[in-house]
Amino acid sequence: MIHTIEWKDSGVVMLDQRLLPRQEVYRTYSRYQEVAEAIRTMVIRGAPAIGVAAAMGIALGVKNSPVDSIEDLDAAFAIICDTLAGTRPTAVNLFWAIERMKSVYARTREKGVDAIRQALITESLAMHRQDIESNMEMGRLGQELIPANARILTHCNAGALATAGYGTALGVIRAAVNAGKQVQVFADETRPFLQGSRLTAWELNKDGIPVTIITDNMAGHFMKKGEIDCVIVGADRIAANGDVANKIGTYSVAVLAKENRIPFWVAAPVSTIDPKIPDGSFIKIEERDPDEVRKIQGIPITQDEAVVENPAFDVTPHRYVSAIITDRGIARPPFTESIRALLL
């Protein structure tokens, strides 16, 4: 069992994903500012995990806020929420989680400071539990799509490490294995942060699920040779028309899959759907530190001043997506209609 994030009396405990797979280090954060920094610096990452971390960060900030009056807590709460909202812009789960905490605050406000503190902790724990439950449900529904003896390509890490547990894309794979299917997973390395080679391979190896690491530029080669049967990835934000923001490189994989007539599936909870945006052009793409490209694990691999771009995500147009597996059912094209029906 992988403990990505946990609430303890001492604070929020996270497995430091920057150090995997070489070191398993758990860090305890006792201040909400530290939780925000942990999200920003990718100690924890992956859309659903970021949402749970933000919720726990808010609960922690309010628990530790040294105020007595409700008016002072209102002001402190606004600052805490803004700090967490300012960490990473692309995954909608972060903002979804903050909105959920805000509505608990509003509902509990008249009961006073202590009741709010307790209600926010309870809500963040519920979000943690519900995320695992929705991943299990996604797995149950999605594994039906996976053929026997499937050779499955995945990109980035959409596993237990990217969620409260079990995973979205990797949850579907886990469920297929639990249903008795043999699978072989191909994990794209996923430059520059190496979520595939460092995290996906680590967690699948832990579970004894066969996984082969390939570099990102090898995916087309294996597809063309007929060695990939399906692709399954997670998502950071899904627009109302089914356009999908996910880790940089996902778009290339989706185009290659269509060219090679391979199904391209996205697995994500409905909390990743942003029905307010009509299409993917409205999704803000996070730009990260160029040093993530200039260095690997701190070791320079380019000239120090090499000009670099580092968008962390891209948007895959819905025409490349064969199905979106959610915790409420599987949406298929045309997505505008099928997504709307899921959200009713």
Ligand code: MRU
């Ligand atoms: O930059 P990251 O590591 O947070 O990006 C993560 C991804 O792109 C995942 O595929 C996505 O969040 C889905 S995780 C279940």
